[in-house]
Amino acid sequence: MHLKTLTVRGFKSFASATTFEFEPGVTAVVGPNGSGKSNVVDALAWVMGEQGAKSLRGGSMEDVIFAGTAERQPLGRASVSLTIDNSDGALPIDYTEVTISRTMFRSGGSEYTINGTKCRLLDIQELLSDSGLGREMHVIVGQGQLDQILHATPEQRRGFIEEAAGVLKHRRRRERSVRKLESMQTNLERLEDLIGEIS
Ligand code: ATP
Numbered sequence: 001m002h003l004k005t006l007t008v009r010g011f012k013s014f015a016s017a018t019t020f021e022f023e024p025g026v027t028a029v030v031g032p033n034g035s036g037k038s039n040v041v042d043a044l045a046w047v048m049g050e051q052g053a054k055s056l057r058g059g060s061m062e063d064v065i066f067a068g069t070a071e072r073q074p075l076g077r078a079s080v081s082l083t084i085d086n087s088d089g090a091l092p093i094d095y096t097e098v099t100i101s102r103t104m105f106r107s108g109g110s111e112y113t114i115n116g117t118k119c120r121l122l123d124i125q126e127l128l129s130d131s132g133l134g135r136e137m138h139v140i141v142g143q144g145q146l147d148q149i150l151h152a153t154p155e156q157r158r159g160f161i162e163e164a165a166g167v168l169k170h171r172r173r174r175e176r177s178v179r180k181l182e183s184m185q186t187n188l189e190r191l192e193d194l195i196g197e198i199s
Helices: 037-047 122-127 144-151 154-164 166-199
Strands: 002-009 018-021 077-085 097-105 111-115 117-119
Touching: 002 037, 018 111, 018 166, 037 097, 111 122, 122 166, 154 166
Parallel strands: none
Antiparallel strands: 002 018, 002 077, 077 097, 097 111, 111 117
């Protein structure tokens, strides 16, 4: 499995559609300060499901949409597509090439697709998490993050190991189920109150 192409449009400093092609092996992105190198990495994290504005170095999620320059009007949407070579079947899906896309509208709302078919953010996160890719998999190590890992508390370190071992997905599923159970319990209690009032 390797990343083949990344296309960004209206994402941060990339107003026009821009495609990066990656070959297997090491890719280096070089350029002057402020030219958008980190924005390329942010685009990767975003399309893989990153939900934290801070992790994307912004104040709010909307900050990923091209905000305009002296020469160019702001745009109404940001979109990023990532194509992954899956000829080794590392992603649990029957395609040798997988394209995941994410679009966010300034007016609100987002769209996600896998190979052109609309899906939920959760579907993308789960597809990637089995392969060790994904937003919380520490496949992206930002500037200053190594220091953070070296100074992590034992609990945080355990979190990193759990992610690497693929436990995180199951932990998230468990948390979702517990939340559902709790809301069912509340509904049941309300129902019992109502039955008590009626009888
Ligand atoms: P350095 O080498 O200093 O780390 P860099 O090449 O990694 O820099 P980035 O941090 O990727 O640069 O890009 C910063 C640029 O992106 C800034 O010029 C900033 O104005 C621009 N930028 C960020 N968000 C947006 C946005 N929403 N709309 C337009 N431009 C943006």
